[in-house]
Amino acid sequence: MASPDQARFAALLAADRDRILAAWIGALKAAGTVGQGRITAMEMETQAREMLGHLVAAIGEAGFDAKAPAYGRLRDGLAEISRTRAMQGFSPSETAAFVFSLKRPLHEAIARAEGLDPAAAAEIGVEASVLVDQFGLLTVEAYQKRREEVIIRQQREIAELSTPVVKLWDGVLALPLIGTLDSERTQVVMENLLQSIVDHSAEIAIIDITGVPTVDTLVAQHLLKTVAAARLMGADCIISGIRPQIAQTMVHLGVELNVVSKATLADAFAVALRRIGRTVVPARPAASAQG
C-alpha cells in the first residue's frame, strides 16, 4: 500500500509528468542512444511515455514496493523493451541507461515538489533511487536472457549446418566432419549419414576427419559405431583425413579402426571409384604432346 506521503508524491508526479518526460528524453538524447538508425526519437519517446505512465500509476497504488502486482505492467513493458534492444544491437549498458537516466528527472521532480516536508522528500528520494536501480537490473537481466536465447538457437543451427552429407558420385557419399565431435552433434551426424545412405542408395560412404582437431577414444568410438551402423545398411565406410600426428596418437591410445582409412579425401575417393568400377582418365591425350 502507498503511504499518504507516497500517494501525494504520485499525484505530484502525475501533474509534473510532461516535464519529467521532457527531462528524461533530453537525457536519453544526450546519452546518444537515440538515432544511429537503430531506434527513432519517436519510438523512444513513446516507450518512455508509456513506462512513465506505468511507473506513476504503480507508485500511487503500491508505493515503492517493486515486487507488488501493481508494477507488473512496468516490469513486462521494460522486459519487452530490453528484448527488442538486444535484437536491435544495443549494448547492455545502453539498454540499462534507458532506465537509469530517469533517476535525475525524478530527483528534480522531488526537489520541485511542493507540499512535501523535507524529511519525507529525502526518504522518497532514496526509495525512488532504489526503485530505479531495481528496474535497471531487470532490464539487464531481460537483455541477457534474450542474448542467451540467441546463443542456444545458434548452437542448434551450427549442429545442423556443419554436418552436411555430400554426394561425390552415384553411390558414393562423403561426410566432411569439422570441429569438436561431442556426443550430441555426433548423433546428428550419424542420423544424417544413415538417412543419406538410404536416400542415395549409396554403396560407399567416406568420412573425412581432416577438420577434427582431437581424436580421442570417445571420438573413435563414435566413428566405429557409425561405420558399424552403415555396414548393417549395406554401405562400406572409408575414413579419410587422418593426419600423421592423429595416426601416431591413435596407435598410442590403442584404438584400432577396423576400417579402410586413407590420408586424404582424394585417396579415399580413388578407392571408392575403383570399388564401383570407374576410372578417371585425361580428357585429351594431347596434353603432354605440347611440351
Add this chain to the structure above:
Amino acid sequence: MPVTSSDTMEIRTSDDIVRVRQKVRDLAVGIGLGLVDQTKIVTAASEIARNTLDYGGGGTARVEVIEEGFRRGVRVTFEDEGPGIADVTRAMQDGFTTGGGLGLGLSGAKRLSNEFSIQSAVGVGTRIMIARWKSG
C-alpha cells in the same frame, strides 16, 4: 620443480572438456612442443578430463607449464571427489571399462604421456597427473 604458469579450470560439462583441451594445446604450442607431442598431450588430457566428468562426477583440472633445468613441459592434474576407483591396476588395463566406453582412456593416456600418476581412494576421489616434456 618450478611452475611458470598455472591455471585451475572447472570440469562440469562437456564444454569444459573442450576448454581444457584448448588450454593444454595453447600451453603446448607456447613451450614449443612439436605437432605430434601437442596432439598426444591434448588427447591424453581429453581422455582424463572426460573420465573426471563421467566417472568422477566433475572436478578440476590444473594446467601448468613446468621447468626442470633447461627442460620445459606441460603438466595437467585432474582431481575429483567422486566415488574413486576400487581396483586401479585393473582400471589401467586395456579394454577395462565400467561405462560402456572402449576402455582405453586411462591406459592410452599413460602411453601418450611422459609422466603419469594416479591416486584413488574409494569414497574420497581420484587424482591423476599427466605431463609431457619438450624433448631436446
